[in-house]
Amino acid sequence: MKLIIQLSYIFLLSTSISARTFSDYVNLNFTASYLEFIGETGTFLFSHNKTFKAAIFNPGGQQTSFYLCVIHVASNTIIWSANRDAPISGSGQMNLTVKGITIADENGNPKWSTPPVKSLVYKLALTELGNLVLLDHSNGSLWESFQDPTDTVVIGQRLPVGASLSSAVSDSDLSRGHYNLTISASDAILQWYGQTYWKLSLDKNAYKNSNDEVEHMAINRTGFYLFGHDETVPVYQVGLPLTDFRIAKLASSGHFTISSFSGGNWKQEFVGPSGACETPLACGRAGLCTLSTVSSAPVCSCPQNFHANSGNSAGCVPSNGSNSLPFACGSTDYNSQSNSSVVSFSQIGYGLEYFSNIYSDPVLDGVNLTVCQNLCSSNCSCLGVFYKNSSGSCYMIENALGSIQSSDKGEPDVLSFIKINVVPTKTTNDDTDDKQTSKNGGFPMAASVLLPIAGLFLFAAVVFLVWRRVTLPKKEEVILGKFNSHSSEDMDAFYIPGLPTRFEYEELEEATDNFKTLIGAGAFGTVYNGVLPDKTVVAVKKIMNIGVQGKKDFCTEIAIIGNIHHVNLVRLRGFCAQGRHRMLVYEYMNRGSLDRSLFGGGPVLEWLERLEVALGTARGLAYLHCGCEQKIIHCDIKPENILLQDQFQAKISDFGLSKLLSPEQSGLFTTMRGTRGYLAPEWLTNSAISEKTDVYSFGMVLLELVSGSKNCSYKSRSHSMDDSGGHSSNSSTTGLVYFPLLALEMHEQGSYLELADPRLEGRVTCNEVEKLVRIALCCVQEEPALRPSMTSVVGMLEGGTPLPQPRIESLNFLRFYGRRFTEASMIAEENDRSSMMPQQARNSTDARRGLQNGFSYISSQSISGPR
Structure with missing residues (x-):
């Protein structure tokens, strides 16, 4: 009979004619199976533009497990599956009724269904975002696949607080695995059997924008975000390259990845955790994971007293064949363990690490090793301990045992132990000891011998402690004195x-x-x-x-x-x-500081490279202002303190002039600090110094990125000003030009290309220059309250936040400064051309010094100096 069924199944596979596929939606009383739509590989429904499809699908081409899936057509990637823990055969069916979707096996037994809905279902639709939706007669949503996520999130989908992604067992087995990504009110967390092994807040690629509580996770065309109640300012953000389609997925390996699809290929843009040894099973159960010095792949071995498992599962087992690794109570393997075994601990080395210890607190502090081990012995969920000698901290491995990490950065005073099951063996000596014990009235002979020795040792210990108490303070005084x-x-x-x-x-x-x-x-x-x-x-x-x-x-x-x-x-x-x-x-930083690349005589920085530098600097400042426990104001943002690595990745250096501000502090500093030319006006007006001071400095750096030269430098220009600061002629002059004023004038005229670095030779558009100039002018407005936050600046540079118009009235101070610099330039030039009497020269020099002292915070001299 079984043979007949198999032959019939093969015949159906070879002769079935596909039913008609639908677009946008299917109506009530619809049924679908893989066999009905075999010619379309199980596909029965497409979204409007055929971006996504719904199908009864068998991932990996295997013929035993079929799932109701939503699939991205271009990449043939599953983004959602319904019956992941209850697969059906190729003849199993999906049924659409007024109550929702039901998936049944070939015998009609229900395997999965949508939850109860509040009204009668009218149709099933598939949107262009990949969302499978049950609709009522008024096209109201009754249920959505986006609300029941599996292991993947796409653009347009939200993962709210309390929701989670669960990994699949493999690419062909969509059953729920043991890795979970959970969204909490403060973070995104990866866990394995309840053990945390990654947090977004601690990832080097993420930065914090606000202290709001998280409400949901999302990805879009520009990045990966945790949003609070304010959709415009994410709590956490990972900036990513602009793309039209990307997914975030919790892979079967335990990695949380974000990838974009373009040109027929996937490109991985983010992975957490990024370390090769930071996932729970990088080298299997009890395996020892070491970072390779020649590749990104981990090097797997076994800790001391263990050897490689010869079975099907990877990892290590005790070298003594009579011993075994225990399983935690509650696991499926716990009841199969031998009840006759005795729990013991096998030391696996010094200075080793465990992936979850850095994300958790010790269960006990200030205890000795025996207490730590006894606590683990009495807990059937505990499978090992890490004990820190210096602090007496006790960490326990609970629920499941993963890989151990070997690192040269590990703390040498950490002792590592794995719990093992030891099967005791009865020997002749044991029988003799038992008999001797009974002869002594139940008092062991060994005890009668050991007790006097223990007393002797106890007496010696007391004498030593008394001697130490008397002599040590004197030695400490001598040592500390020296x-x-x-x-x-x-x-x-x-x-x-x-x-x-x-x-x-x-x-x-x-x-x-x-x-x-x-x-x-x-x-x-x-x-x-x-x-x-x-x-x-x-x-x-x-x-x-x-x-x-x-x-x-x-x-x-x-x-x-x-x-x-x-x-x-x-x-x-x-x-x-x-x-x-x-x-x-x-x-x-192998490319040195920004001023060398921007103002030096080397290869010109291309426009996209300048954008990368601007965005990286903005992200770093946003983190200092909002991502740290306490707000940090840099106070000395300038090209010399922006360092570059390969691919022109920008990193902010020099926090020696920073100030930590708590929310209660007023923000006032007692002394001026920073570099002239980048200092905000409030430094000279006794106004409060806040993070908006850094915003001003960033705006000045942004203008230098546009022009490719210092904001105060000699160059030709075809503008002059009347006494009111307006334009009076088009004559060309060469002199000391204050570029922020020139940028303001060109902004008013809409002539942005005149501001671009001439070395770019047309490789930049007017719109691109306008974007940076408008952001820069918003940053350098005289009123700090009018300047945007660095978080908003990041959004503007990424394209997710609309560009505001700078207020001209808050930029008029630039005309005053610019006119004074022009006058100082003219005086200096006149001194160079004329032969003056000594007294006249002194008067001219004094006049120029007076101008420069009056507006010294715009000159290029350094107060703190580049470091």
Whole structure:
């Protein structure tokens, strides 16, 4: 009988004629099976433009499991499946009734159905977004596939707080896997058996825009977002290249990926977690994962006392064949374990890491190892412990055991143990011991021998503790006295929160080849190229001539930068505070600072490269202003402090002049800081200094990106001004031009191309220049309240936020400054051309100095100096 059914099935596959496919929607009492629509590979419904299709589909070409799926036609990618945990055969059916969708097997037994609806169903529609919708007679939505997501989100779909994505087992088995992406009120979180292994908030590519509570996750043509109640300002954002179609998917490997489809190919744009060893099963159960030095793939091995599993599943098992790895209570394998085994712990090494420990708190602090292990032994869900000697912190692995991570950054005082089942073996000696015990009235003979020895050790321990209490304080006084006579600050440095790696002076001296290669210099010190023992190239900033302010800036940089991680901020790798030496060790940026690429004589920065620099800088500032626990104002944004890596990725450096502001603080500083030419007017008017001060500086940098030259420089121009600041003639002059004023004038005339860097030679359009000029002018408005936030600036640069019109009345101050610079330029030129009497020269020089002092914050001189 079974053979007849199989032959009939094969016959149907070869002879069936497909039913007619539908567009947009199907009406009531519709049925579909794979066999009915075999010629269309199970497809029975297309969206209006055939972007998506609905089908009874068998992923991977296998012939046993069929699912109701919504599929992106161009890429043949499944974006949603209905009966993922209850597949049917090719003859199973989907039925559309007034109650909704029902999927039944070949015998008519229901396997899946839509939840109860509030009114009668009229039809089933498939939208151009890929949303499968049940509609009533008035075309009102009764149920949507977007509200019941599986492992994928598409453009136009929202994943609200409390909802989650669940991975599939594989590409051909759509059953629910063990990886979940959950949206909380503050984050997007990846978990495996309840163990967190990734958070969007801690990803280096994400930055925070606001402190609102998250309401939903979404992707669109410009990026990946967690939105709050305000749809215009995302709480978290990952900027991505502009595209028409992209998906976010939780893959069967546990990675959360975002990919775009164009030109017939998928391009992966984002992956979390990004580390090769950061997914739970990177090397299987109890496997040891090590990062490869030659490729992005992990290197898998086994920890000590373990060897590779010879079975079908990857991972490692105890080397002693009589021992086994336990399963947590509640799992399907728990009841099959041997009840005669004894729980023990196998140490697997020092300094190892576990993927979930960095996302969770220890279950206990300040305890000894025995307490930690006993707690795990009494908990059937606990499968291992990580114990930190220095703090007595106890971390437990619960519910499932994943891969262990080997890292040179691991803490050496962390002890790692995996729980194992040990099967005891009864020996002759055991029987003899039992008999001896009974002869002694139940008191073990071993105890009668060991107790006197234990007492002796206890007495010795008491004597040692008394001696230590008497002698140690004296030794500490001597040691601390020597230390304080050398440098009292060295001890304080250890207690700065978020302290990065501490380097000895000799290490950095060797890394820099005795400070041989100078790559930068500024008011606070010099920067040298260095190579660490692990071949990492770094930039070592040697702080010189430290006064009170210098020490303060040094400590500020360590405290602030050590706790900040963002793709558009330079990473502080470590520091040196040995004796009188003060040094900071940064990641090396191989293209140097922006001023070298923009103003130097090398290859011209193309327009798209300038846009990338502008966007990266804006994202970094937005993170400083909104993404940190406390608001951080940079106070010294300029091209010298914007460093570039390959592909012109911009990173903001130099937080030595930053100030941490809590919400309660007024925002006032006591001293002016920053660089002339980029300082906002409020520095000179005793107004409050806020994050809008950075916005002003960014606007000035944006204008320099447009022109390719300093905002105050000598160039030809065909405009002059009357006494009121208006245009009076078209004569051409060469002199000191204040470019922000020129940008304002050209904005008023709509002549934006005249502002573009002439070296671009027509490789930029008027609209492209207009966009940056309008954003820049909005940023440099005199009233801080009128300037946009950096989050809004990011949206403008990405194209998601409409461009506002700058207020001319708030930019008129530029005419005053520009006129004064023109006058200063004319005086300087006159002095160069004329032969004056000594007294006249002095008068002219004094006049020029008076002008420059009056408007010094627009000159290009540096107060803090590039570092």
